[in-house]
Amino acid sequence: MTDTSMPEHVIEVNDVSMIFNIASEQLNNLKEYFIKLVRHELFFKEFRALNHVSFKVRRGEVVGLVGTNGSGKSTMLKCIAGVLEPSEGNIIVRGNIAPLIELGAGFDPELTARENIYLNGALLGYSNDFIDEHLQEIIDFAELHNFMDMPLKNYSSGMVARIAFAIATVTEPDVLIVDETLSVGDVFFQEKCEKRIKNFIDSGSVTVLFVSHSMEQVERICQRAIWIEKGEQRMDGLVGDVLKAYKAQFA
Numbered sequence: 565m566t567d568t569s570m571p572e573h574v575i576e577v578n579d580v581s582m583i584f585n586i587a588s589e590q591l592n593n594l595k596e597y598f599i600k601l602v603r604h605e606l607f608f609k610e611f612r613a614l615n616h617v618s619f620k621v622r623r624g625e626v627v628g629l630v631g632t633n634g635s636g637k638s639t640m641l642k643c644i645a646g647v648l649e650p651s652e653g654n655i656i657v658r659g660n661i662a663p664l665i666e667l668g669a670g671f672d673p674e675l676t677a678r679e680n681i682y683l684n685g686a687l688l689g690y691s692n693d694f695i696d697e698h699l700q701e702i703i704d705f706a707e708l709h710n711f712m713d714m715p716l717k718n719y720s721s722g723m724v725a726r727i728a729f730a731i732a733t734v735t736e737p738d739v740l741i742v743d744e745t746l747s748v749g750d751v752f753f754q755e756k757c758e759k760r761i762k763n764f765i766d767s768g769s770v771t772v773l774f775v776s777h778s779m780e781q782v783e784r785i786c787q788r789a790i791w792i793e794k795g796e797q798r799m800d801g802l803v804g805d806v807l808k809a810y811k812a813q814f815a
């Protein structure tokens with residue numbers, strides 16, 4: 565049931581900037597780093613990965629973030645997911661987030677896939693009982709029945725993606741963040757994930773933020789796109805219009 569008292573914007577990104585401190589010169593090893601540090605010769609310069617970005621996303625909207633390599637898309641998603649704190653501005657997220665970013669970050673490579681499902685599930689806020697109840701469903705979706713007792717360090721990146729996607733989407737999240745997760749999966753898994761995302765979209769209550777370098781995939785999944793380039797917000801609008809402008813820069 566939709567709660568009409570809820571504010572209609574599920575995500576609010578208000579004038580967000582992200583500044584990273586990067587070493588101003590190249591250091592070749594840790595020893596060099598410590599010598600410079602002790603001599604107070606270590607200087608940093610500021611790098612703005614995001615520069616005054618603002619946008620709002622309504623419940624049920626499916627938004628694609630596009631931009632060339634290093635333009636700040638993942639940084640934006642990490643700020644929204646709460647993995648990074650913006651240097652300036654603020655972000656409001658109303659509801660629970662299923663973040664499919666930095667796959668494997670919430671996993672322990674030494675543990676088996678089965679153990680990792682419980683570990684990652686706990687990080688996502690699921691109880692042990694809940695996982696017990698849904699374990700088979702997760703394994704079925706990931707289609708990795710024979711590999712459940714293998715340590716995750718022996719998994720391929722696509723296999724990790726399968727497990728991560730299956731756990732994160734076992735229930736309907738308020739906000740689903742998908743950052744290149746699907747790109748490491750094979751075409752069959754990609755189709756399966758897209759179908760699950762589409763089901764969420766059809767329910768009308770899941771908000772999806774999606775990053776992909778496949779323009780075709782962005783066009784197929786998203787209604788709206790935001791173009792971020794070198795940390796600057798270039799355009800925000802209907803997916804067709806934004807992709808047209810984005811592609812035109814290479815023409």
Ligand SMILES: Nc1ncnc2c1ncn2[C@@H]1O[C@H](COP(=O)(O)OP(=O)(O)OP(=O)(O)O)[C@@H](O)[C@H]1O
Nearest residue numbers: 584585586613631632633634635636637638639640
């Ligand atoms: N922890 C960090 N420290 C310093 N710089 C960082 C850090 N994380 C990201 N950056 C820099 O911020 C910029 C934006 O990176 P980001 O990963 O957000 O780009 P992206 O648009 O997701 O790129 P891609 O399409 O290649 O995945 C890059 O120049 C990157 O080097």
